[in-house]
Amino acid sequence: MFYCLKFMVKQYVVVLLVLLSVFVTAWFGGNRIFWFHSAAYENLYESNTVSLYNESSLTQTFQAKYPGLSRIEIFFRNPGSNLGRVKIHLKQTCQSPSSLVSFDVPESQISADQYYPLDFPPLDDSAGKEYCLVFETAGIATPNELLVHTSHSDIYAGGEAQFVVTEGKNQPNSVIVPVPVSTVTPGKYIIWLPIIQQSRSSNAKNVDIAFQLYYDGPLSGTLSALLDQLTAYKTFLFGQRWFYPLIAGMYVLALVGLLVYVWSREGRTEL
């Protein structure tokens, strides 16, 4: 019995040391968390669309919640002739003359009804910052050749889309056109989610395009941003930053204790 206990304690310490070393290595070795993402609008639900063509422009503001913003996916519809190009700029503000990153995408590369990924080197200082996506086109003369899926209403609180049509080139008067309501197009996964029934909103002024953000940020910065998110607006213990590392640490300890016991020779024979 004493030997078994000693063996268990020894195993316990070894497992803890391994976990601790993995964590410390990750922390100081600059490891990154790459699976966080913000889904402003998924392709699971019915959607609306706006046309990208030479007389239109589209912007979408958003806020990055984590460091390491490294990918933006745009949900396009492409029934067109594939002769034009779309230029997408990531800017600090929509009015910025310069872009943080720019993409020049041939229309032919954009698949119908799929997210198109825009990958770029991680922006490690992106946590909490606002950005703007600006869409421009070249060689797309008429509407309905290349479209971007949008929401019916303002489902994303971190920013909004602006759809502007300029009547004729170099005309000073631009017109903000309300996004027309299209026929309902259920997403391909709607069959998985039969009870989703969204109510319609009467407010069609503020829409958002269908986009998703992906992060590949440093571990410490991502965890710090996560703690900010976890504690925001909460009260009681759940609003305290110290509570989360404490509870996670206790959980790991207890979990390791259980796993060590059930895997130990003593545990396997006694249980």
Add this chain to the structure above:
Amino acid sequence: MQKKSLILALILLLTVIRGLIYISIFPPWLAPDEPAHFEAIRILGQLHQWPTAEVQQNTPMLPDMPDAFANFRIWEISRRFRPEGYDSSNRSTETFAQYYLNASRGGLVAAGQYPLLYHSALSIIDAGIKSADIIEQVYILRLVSLVWVTLTIVLSWYFARTVFPGTSRYGVAISAFILFLPMQMHVNTSINTDAPGMFIASLFFLLIAKILIQRASWQLILATLVSMIMALLIKPTTLFIGPTFVTAILILFIRKMSWPRKYLWRAIAVLTLLVMVGSVTMFQASNGGRGLATLLFSPNSVNFGVFVPNQKSVEIYILTIRWGFLAFWGLFGWATIYSPFNWLRALWVVCGLMSVGLAIFMWRNVVRPKATALTAFQQDVFVVLAAGAVFALIGMYAPIVATQSAAWGPAGRYFFPALLPVAMLLFMGFEQFFPVRLDSLALPVWVTLWVTYDTAVILYVLLPEIYG
């Protein structure tokens, strides 16, 4: 302290910690029907009114509620449009019924349509926290749910120890399954009737095990009957324990008469058929099952034509089986945060294998017990467990058959009152794939499997989806 008590203490510690983790990860309101249950409790406890639909239509909601929904991005995470026009100018008159029903399919929890035993009990606590911040109120009520979950784990442990007194193996196995099932922890640490429903159903199974294995004292039978009534007054999805109780009575009767086992199988087959037909027709006649608690029935709604399958109904059944599986293993919040479909495919395989193993186990040890290690009493318990799981499944899918519609889901949490028998049966099936010399690995692999799935869900699904 004995080592077995130490293991139980460790499991309970894990339960409490995991409960706190799930309570903290899921922001207030992001649980099935949680806002509606909260409002019913608030009206009972703080306003001292019976929360009928009429009262709810005329009772202003707490003014901080729309802000709380907005701050925690509930509408965004739930992929629903935010209700508009709920600004600070009219908050003294806006009701929760208007605010919530405009945007959510989840209905009100109203007296006359829903059993309110759970809400009445919690209203006593709620009355004492009236002056607390709305978010604090939510957390305090959620902590009460965590108490139910912890007690359920205790019952599961003692259930296993009752059936297998010589070992803690099965106590660890079923506790670990319940403990590390992410949906269970999510749903049952929120404000709703699922947590007490699962507790009382687990108590029922413990009492039945004691009756079958020890002896049928009148105290035990009385306690079982009380637990059945309490369960029905808390959650209509516990209705399956009625026919499960009948199964136990049949076993005791056939045992007393010393009749051959084949009579039991025949009786259970008839009972199953009756439950199937009865559940569907009762659902049709009782306004979605709620009439069982409110005693409001409409027999004219019964339609036996639903028992004849056609192409459309088969498509609906396949769809809802897939949906039910997803909803049991990983469909969080307001049914919009889900485990990756590849993980679910792997779980289909694991569950398929466990079902095959379970069939082998039942055949070898219960149906044709030639060289079984189980006593006759233990075999009886497994008959009750299997019957309970089947009746619970029938109860889950009765609304689908009754309405011939996928709109009823079913929610995976409707199966949680049967989690104790399901955990035990699945582990027995899982064990069958370990040859005798590797038998000691079954439990550690089992525990590690569910710990791995749960950890992956927390790190890769819940945190990125809710806080992304």
